[in-house]
Amino acid sequence: MKKPEQPRAVTRPSERPTLRTVADACGLAVTTVSRALNNASDIAQSTRIRVRSVADELGYVPNRAGRGLRTGRTHMISLVLPARVEITGYTTSIISSLGEVCRDAGFELSATPEIPHDDELTIVKSIVQNHRADGIVISHTSPQDLRVRYLIENGFPFVTHGRTELASAHASVDFDNERFAEMAANRLAERGRKRLMLVGAPASLTYQTHLLNGFRRSIARNGLDCLEPPEPLGLDMPLDKLRGIITALFRSGNAPDGIVSAGDNATLAIMAGIHDAGLTPGIDAEVVTKQTSATIDHVLPIIDSCFEDITLTGTRLGETLLKLISGQLPTEQLNTIIAPEPRFRLG
Structure with a gap:
């Protein structure tokens, strides 16, 4: 033996x-x-x-320089971070899970921030032309995203966090924002709310269209009033400014009794604004929010949410890009939409 x-x-x-x-x-x-x-x-x-x-x-x-000379690969993945992105739990979760997938496959993850006021192609052009990575992950996509168009034209492996409306297929991982907005508005309707408002994404981003589609479908189906905010409200707005606008809105007497919010931090500002106006969140107006962290679990009064699993998103982004680099699947089969998970806490 x-x-x-x-x-x-x-x-x-x-x-x-x-x-x-x-x-x-x-x-x-x-x-x-x-x-x-x-x-x-x-x-x-x-x-x-x-x-x-x-x-x-x-x-x-590992001697990556030597291996790169032998294989023609850098064994690097570049995550392009939008200009002025906040390093919150949302960003950290994506970097952590994406980095883990890359590491397990023998790749390193490099986070490259876009520079404010630079041309939006500056970073991706630098990565491609100098071959600084074998693949790119980009987010905050727009319907006709020039970065995506450039990468497709140059045949460079990439995956987007978010979708575009370009005719050419490309790999993507996205949250079903349309379904989230519809579910959230439906939930407010079930609880007797009649005048709803959406606090969504910047108008330039594709997922704002998805949010609006789902929100408006619920409004029409439930026969509700849709209240337009006094000015465009997006997740890119400073929280103190958002809080002030919400306060003024609720003091005006022409306020919603239900709000769909597309982000955790925005929800905190919205609830604070309602309180600043001398009203009670949850009674005078309810908020249903997209939840990406544990923060909403500790908000009082408790509110309903739909959970977006950001850790899963990072994992899927990494897995998708590595499959694309290795040629395991054609691009048109590398699209994932992650469903919202309702966390309805109220009776």
Whole structure:
């Protein structure tokens, strides 16, 4: 009977360890170690775990420059962050889950912010022309997004968080904002609210169209009044300004009794604005919000929400882009729409 293999003692070398160093410590061939470190599916998981553990103990770091010369790849994924994006729990969750998928596949994630007032193509052109990454993730998409058009024309692998209205197919992962807005408005109607208002996304973004479609469909079906805000209200608006507008609106006497809000932080400002006007959130007006974090779980009075799983979104973005890079599936099959999860807390 063959004795089980005994783990070898690992001593950190004085010089920079190589694949050969790791292979000798594991008692495996260099090619096996290389494939294990790259999570090759034909290498047993136990072997991959052991090789990774030994590599970490030895302080082995892949020579990405050398590997890039051999393979023509950078093994980098670039996440392009919109100008003025807030690093909130929303952004952190996407970066964390996307980064985990990339790491497990042997890629590194680089977050690249767009520069305010730059041409919107500046960052993606730099990445493509200088081959700074093997694939790009972009968000905050518009119906005729120039970044998407450029990447399609140049045949560069990418996935969008959000959809466009371009004729050419492209990989995307999106939340079903249309269904969310319809569900939220329906919920307010069920609770007897008659005059509804939507606080949505900037008008330039595709998902604002989706929000409006779902909201207006519910308004028509339930025979409700749709109240237009005194000025466009979007999630890009500073919270203190949004709070002030809501306060003035509710003091005017021409206020909604139900609000659909497309974001956690906006909801906090809306409820504070209602309170500032001397009214009671939940009684004088109800809010149903999209929820992307645990913050809404602690709001008082309690409110209804529809949950958007941002961690799942980051995972799907990473998985989709890696499939695109490897050519596993055609682009037209790489589209995911994540359904809202109702969290209706009120009786």
